[in-house]
Amino acid sequence: MKVSLKNIENLIIKKKSESTLATILMEYAALSQKLATADSQSWYFKQAQEANHQKLESLMASYEDIKSLFNNTSIDYFIHKINVNNSHIANFKEKGINFIAKLTCTSLREENEFFTELIRLKAK
Structure with missing residues (x-):
């Protein structure tokens, strides 16, 4: 059987998380890391810094909504x-x-x- 690099990549790295909560947390962590090191990011990222801050706030609000639903039901x-x-x-x-x-x-x-x-x- 022929083994391709794509097959190996799919085994090692799971591209899509099955968890909504995990996806939100991973996006939040990645975006907050990029914002913390904004000086080393691309020109395009710097131009969209306000939108990225809004996305970060949106992710935090989604997390808080899920947390509230989880704790209160x-x-x-x-x-x-x-x-x-x-x-x-x-x-x-x-x-x-x-x-x-x-x-x-x-x-x-x-x-x-x-x-x-x-x-x-x-x-x-």
Whole structure:
């Protein structure tokens, strides 16, 4: 079997994180590091410094929202929300899926993945 550099890269480096929370934290850490060393960054980065500060604030707000949701709700709440979302998805499938329904189903599935992640974290 032929081994390519791309296969090795995929084994060593996981490009996409499965965790919403981990993604937010990684983006926050990377951006704050770049802002701390702004003098060594590219001209384009320096020109967008205000937008980068706003992105940093947005990431922190998202983290605080997730933290608040995590701390103030129970596992039963997340399970209930997943069940409600699954019933909505089933209703769309029964009636037939058009473009808007497909977008809604995708959004509900992503929300279910997020709630499942929070359930996993709460179980620890």
